Amino acid sequence: MRTFTIGERTLAESALEFRTLLADAYEQGHRAMCMCKEPAVAMYIARLEDQYLIKRMPLSGRDHDPACPSYEPPYELSGLGPLIGNAIQIDASGKADLKLDFSLTKRGPRSAPILSAEPSEPGIRSEPRKLSLRSMLHYFWEAGELTEWRATWAGRRGWGRVRTSLLNAAAQMTARGGPLGDVLFVPEVFHPEDKDGIAARRATALKSIQATGSGPRKLMLIVAEVKEFSAAREGQRILVRHMPFPLMIEEGAWRRLALRYETELELWRSSEAFHLILIATFGISTAGIASVEEVALMVVNEHWLPFEDINELRLLEKLSHLKRKSVKGLRFNLPRDAPIVSVTLPEQKPGPVAMFIVPGSAGEEYEHALTDMINARPEITPWVWRVAEGEIPRLP
Template identity: 40%
Template sequence: MDTSDQGITSPSAVYEISGRRFEIGARGFAEAIADAHAAHQRPRCLCLAEGVEMYVARLGEGYIVKRMPDTGSRHAPDCPSYEPPAEVSGLGQLLGSAITEDPATGETTLKLDFPLTKMPGRSQMPPAGGESGSVASDGSRLSLRGLLHYLWDQAELTRWHPGFAGKRTWATVRRHLLQAAEQKFARGQSLQSRLYIPEFFSVEQRDAISARRLSHWVRAIQTPGKVQQLMLMICEVKEIVPARYGFKAVVKHLPDQAFAIDERLYWRLTRHFEPELALWGASDATRMVMISTFRLNTVGAPAIVEMSLLPVTAHWLPVENAFDQQLIDTMVGESRSFVRCLRYGLSQSQVVATAVLFDTGSRACPLYVSTPGDDGQIAAFVEARCPDAWLWQTCGSDMPPLPGRASRSAAATAPVAA
């Protein structure tokens, strides 16, 4: 997606469509991109003087201007369509293999390395550290964690602008994730049809919310003698606690329905996700996001089959450890504009930027954090491959000052003719 949080002040893109300039939402913009879609025309983003080619895709009942595949880093850093180079995160190894986008249709095909059906057997659990199994993929398929990272990126929940402060609620997070899932397909089926994200809970709407939930879940009810369809869920976890039988995950905005976790899965969870759980437990300001597949038994009670966890800040920005949490909190506190980089399927031993600042002028600045456990690998990488990057070597060193801000480019503030 290339849209920012609705109702939030952020840099606005300027597009050239059929020789005319438009900002998103300007008079005539919706009609212009609908005409461009029908005529198979390519709008140009004017964040740079030479422009960057875009395409128009259908979104629900309307249309949206999207960046062409693999062109995000060609945009100006302060452009809403800017995306860091694929090599600073784990996304690069997946594009064109696990993730294939077709600009002609606007559809994206995802290859998954976890099942969406279940035969009788034991629950699955991807390892947290990314050393083996479904998390440490070879780039040809998306793990459960990789899918969550991809949707979080596509929903632009990794992007931060000072105007977002106080505006990124669960309702906003949910809306953007559902939009990110549109026109995404896995195993020939719409991802959105399998995806459940709890609605913002309202006592007055309890019955209507429950009815919509059960209607969405009906495909995953167990039928004797048949392969069971699984649902995908993205939610915020409230707690994981003992139940009358086994354990259960209690999900925020879903007070009347817990998700069963069998004992084997629970103990694998505590072992594989020990760092994530420790980070979550260390601060009440840290949230825990869960992605899971789940099934329904014959009486309609949900049970988790496979799951992965993602700690996030109060502003829903993903964090891996206390050091990058400090960096992200500092950038938010100093009203900086940046994008958080994610690992996708890369292991902890592989170098990934923590974030990229895009308010530093004509060139964005990647930020790297070298922790005691990396044995100097990150510092060596920065020195050899990215000498202009910002580096914090945390061993015995306070965090250095962040790179300075620059004013927005003239191209981004070009006059618009509606």
């Protein structure tokens, strides 16, 4: 059971008055200090529906004791490593200041939308000093603790919780001199009894990107679940859940999107249990039509955990029944042919376990990179599944 210092009081989270203290501290903007180590580790208080929770500050998970539930595996094992200190910098307040590789303004006439660059494509170089649109989505998932799972959470993570986690995470980020949360739109879960209230809040949130003339247009980020794609008179409509109007995308951009994210789309279409997550920059024309400028996609399972292929999905399914926590590793800007940790088991005894999946196509260069990654973190026990050698090895 964790112990926290909030203001001048130090309490175990099992104390009867702890929840009341959290609510008061949230309203006053106080930090919670986790006492798992000396010096104590700063955390923030978030509101999730009708509950108050204590969450990690950006990139602070490694500062906690390995036995603490807030401990997070070393980011060097995932695609997050190259971005730290470059695209992601922690400022004096403990918030993450981000350098973005996409624009939030549009100058001149609308041109054809472009897709978030995938470093794995020939001629496209990974840029560790800036966050691509795809890596921004991965960072939202990581900072929102949506990469974490344990069996006791089954049935308790729906879009409402995902949305709140994303907004809470964005509140700890800044970009281009302002709060990132001010330019992030995540659709609310639709409730018929609050239809008018939801519409009013949506209109207020989107008011700043409504075009009023021919000058520069402001854009926003949207993170949403795709419901379906459908043909329009010109181009395609992207229908997202909990939003009454589509996002329009031109036909050429749609064809490139379908080609670039062929794997994600194929996985999503293979099961009704999966969700397809979209991140895009978008604006609204003078006619009130929402159109995307840049877009990236990510497929997640029924627990909203991202996965890249069927092998990774099978591993997640095996781990989903365990009470111990698992943490999904993400690729961020790294290309698909670079090794990353697939899943980490931070609560494993006597020490954390990093789980790697080596694809059947892996060559000597891949194996060398994997060996270097494992040797760089000797305190982490490696578990390796080489797909070409057969079925999933016994779990740790």
